[in-house]
Amino acid sequence: MAIRYPNGKKYVPAASAAAIKRPAIQDSYSNRGMTLEEDLNETNAYYLERGLAVIHKKPTPVQIVQVDYPKRSAAVIKEAYFKQASTTDYNGVYRGKYVDFEAKETRSTTAFPLKNFHEHQVVHMRKVEQQGGISFVIIRFALTEEVFYLPAIRLLDYWARMEDGGRKSIAKAEIETSAYLIPMSLHPRIPYLSVIDQLHF
Numbered sequence: 001m002a003i004r005y006p007n008g009k010k011y012v013p014a015a016s017a018a019a020i021k022r023p024a025i026q027d028s029y030s031n032r033g034m035t036l037e038e039d040l041n042e043t044n045a046y047y048l049e050r051g052l053a054v055i056h057k058k059p060t061p062v063q064i065v066q067v068d069y070p071k072r073s074a075a076v077i078k079e080a081y082f083k084q085a086s087t088t089d090y091n092g093v094y095r096g097k098y099v100d101f102e103a104k105e106t107r108s109t110t111a112f113p114l115k116n117f118h119e120h121q122v123v124h125m126r127k128v129e130q131q132g133g134i135s136f137v138i139i140r141f142a143l144t145e146e147v148f149y150l151p152a153i154r155l156l157d158y159w160a161r162m163e164d165g166g167r168k169s170i171a172k173a174e175i176e177t178s179a180y181l182i183p184m185s186l187h188p189r190i191p192y193l194s195v196i197d198q199l200h201f
Helices: 036-049 119-130 152-163 172-178 193-200
Strands: 002-004 054-057 062-071 074-082 090-094 097-106 111-113 134-141 146-151 169-171
Touching (some): 036 054, 036 090, 036 097, 036 134, 097 111, 097 119, 111 172, 119 134, 134 152, 134 193, 146 152, 146 172
Parallel strands (some): 002 074, 097 134
Antiparallel strands (some): 054 090, 062 074, 090 097, 111 169
16 A cells, blocks of 8 residues: 655655564563554553553544455555644643653664654654643664653754754764663553653653
8 A cells, every 4th residue: 555645755664663673582571572652552551541641642644545445345445645744653641731752763773863753743843842842752772672761852952963964863872861761661661751750840
């Protein structure tokens, strides 16, 4: 199935949260091989069930333009378009504050490529920050099983550096000093609310 952006450009999935699975051999918890998206969905369900936060993955609006019916009981989507450019992966509310974040994963052990972001996502995060919301990125280094909380304000700095002709990635050493390591746990899987508490409350 071909999915296209509003400008007609074909959508090519990046090495994103839904695309790269964690190596099961390094996972010491019960649900082995889960994607970053699955871990975050499970975390958000845990928060919701306990009344701690209401945060969900945003649906991506898609317009279907071609459908084949190989038999009466089945339909196959052959072509579809994103109705609009997506912003970030998750949003919701926590302790009266709007929360909005993106989830990304990389197999690099030395840096996080900024090409994993679209400009409209960075613009969106800047606007959330300007309105007093809480915006950030959850970054997982898949091969080392490290998960970081990178505040949007720091991502904006690295993005501006790239636009000024600087490096097109964030060095792992930079992430280790400007982001917050989130220790993986069983319940919740990725306890990112603890970082929000530390930074905003």
